[in-house]
Amino acid sequence: xxxxxxxxxxxxxxxxxxxxxxxxxxxxxxxxxxxxxxxxxxxxxxxxxxxxxxxxxxxxxxxxxxxxxxxxxxxxxxxxxxxxxxxxxxxxxxxxxxxxxxxxxxxxxxxxxxxxxxxxxxxxxxxxxxxxxxxxxxxxxxxxxxxxxxxxxxxxxxxxxxxxxxxxxxxxxxxxxxxxxxxxxxxxxxxxxxxxxxxxxxxxxxxxxxxxxxxxxxxxxxxxxxxxxxxxxxxxxxxxxxxxxxxxxxxxxxxxxxxxxxxxxxxxxxxxxxxxxxxxxxxxxxxxxxxxxxxxxxxxxxxxxxxxxxxxxxxxxxxx
Numbered sequence: 001x002x003x004x005x006x007x008x009x010x011x012x013x014x015x016x017x018x019x020x021x022x023x024x025x026x027x028x029x030x031x032x033x034x035x036x037x038x039x040x041x042x043x044x045x046x047x048x049x050x051x052x053x054x055x056x057x058x059x060x061x062x063x064x065x066x067x068x069x070x071x072x073x074x075x076x077x078x079x080x081x082x083x084x085x086x087x088x089x090x091x092x093x094x095x096x097x098x099x100x101x102x103x104x105x106x107x108x109x110x111x112x113x114x115x116x117x118x119x120x121x122x123x124x125x126x127x128x129x130x131x132x133x134x135x136x137x138x139x140x141x142x143x144x145x146x147x148x149x150x151x152x153x154x155x156x157x158x159x160x161x162x163x164x165x166x167x168x169x170x171x172x173x174x175x176x177x178x179x180x181x182x183x184x185x186x187x188x189x190x191x192x193x194x195x196x197x198x199x200x201x202x203x204x205x206x207x208x209x210x211x212x213x214x215x216x217x218x219x220x221x222x223x224x225x226x227x228x229x230x231x232x233x234x235x236x237x238x239x240x241x242x243x244x245x246x247x248x249x250x251x252x253x254x255x256x257x258x259x260x261x262x263x264x265x266x267x268x269x270x271x272x273x274x275x276x277x278x279x280x281x282x283x284x285x286x287x288x289x290x291x292x293x294x295x296x297x298x299x300x301x302x303x304x305x306x307x308x309x310x311x312x313x314x315x316x317x318x319x320x
Contacts, residue, residue, distance in 0.1 A: 003306035004054035010065075015075070016103055018096045020087035025073035026066040026100055030058040035133070035318050036106045038064040038097070040113030040120045045234030046227075047072025051301075055112060055309050060317040064109070066100060068093050068120075070234055079229045085237045090244045094124045101131060110316060112309075114138030114300055115273060116235075119243060122250045122281075125257055135262035135288075136312045138305060139270055139298045140278040142250040143243035147277060152180040152239070156209055156271050163208035170198045184236045196225055202236070203228035209271045212297035251277075254284035262288040263312035265305055267296035 010027035018024050030053075039052045048065040056063050069088045070078035077083065097120075101109060110133050113121040118137040125132045141147060150156055157164035168176055175182035186198035200223050207222030208214055222228065238244075246252075262285060266278035275292060282290035296302040300309075 003303050003310060004051070005056065005058060005310070006054070007050065008053050008058050010053075016066075016096075016100055018069070018092075018099050020092070021076065021084075022069050022087065022092075022096075023075050024066050024069065024096050024100065025075075026064065026104075028062060028064050028104065029053050030056060030061045030063040032062060034058075034060050034062040035316075036062045036064065036104075036109035037112055037313070038066070038101075038109050040111065040117035040124075041065075041068065041071070042113070042115035042117045043071060043231055043235060044068060044093075044116045044120075044238050045071045045078060045231045046116075047230075052112075055306075056313050057317055061110075061313070062106075064100070064104065064106075066096075069096065071230060077230065078233050079226075085234070088234070088237065089241070090120065090123050090238070093120055094127055097124050098128065098131075107131070108133045110134045110136065110313075112136045112313070115141050115298070116238075119143055119250065122254070122257075123245070125260065126250065126253045129256055129260060132257075132260050134316045135257070135260060136265070136309060136316070137262065137278075137281075138265045138300060138309060139273045140264060140266060140281055141273045142248075142277055142281070143239065143245055144248055144251075144277070145242070147273065148180065148239055148242075150274060151206075151209075151272055152183075153178065159271055160209050160214075163205060163214075166208075167201055167205035170194075170201045180236070180239065183232070184240050187233055187236055196229065199228040199232035200225060202232040206272060210297065211299040212267065212269050212295070212302065218299065251280050251284050254281055255286070257285050258287060260287055261316070263308075263315075264288055264290045265308045265312065266290065266292055267298055267302065267305060268292050268294045269296065270298040272298040
């Protein structure tokens, strides 16, 4: 079995006014009469990637992708001067998903998301379980303080001390006790050059640790200023507010997912989102199946991760 289905183009797209001056860019591909599935991109702030269309059998699925507020082709973009991020929260995104579902005439849909996309999938499903047919997650993240401390305040530094030093480089010595808080300040610095340097360093850190074996291509992609500025600004906005979730809320409320079948694909050596979170979610979600991939980290393009994701969506295809 191939890891991905062949590339496809959307047959329908548009901009949906979701209120607060925001419009969300969406697209649909695959079978117009197929089983609905929606892809929730990571970040927050990374935007939808064309490769995400390829996780699904296009003959069986009606595949929906959208760019979350402030990201990708949605407007206004987070990097535009004066963009108000106060109306860009987890619960705004959950409401946007409901507007999009209604706009597209979908009754229930399969949720597919990794990393931050897994966070949003859980927040939506626990709020609207009656609208969810199945859930497929990768690299589970639930925005608990322990998870944020691990990746941004020193935990993962024990595995990547060289990349950690580069991550710390833009931060003044007196602010290094709380790097995440320091980066929030730097991203609001009046000097554009300071903001850009900080955004690139913040984003490059994740690029350096996202794959099991570090790859220059990931670092280069994450270091692109256009990507890094959006990624850093939205992510720090979300994580600085704990994603507007009560501590541990998504795992605490996982019993609300009872009756919704799900597959969790998790790299055993995921340094961005360590597998303990996926394991705890699986324990709390009675209808989930956890696949721990012993040869993978966090990156979605790992062949063993892709193969298991495709198997999950294939297993959830409509049966004749």
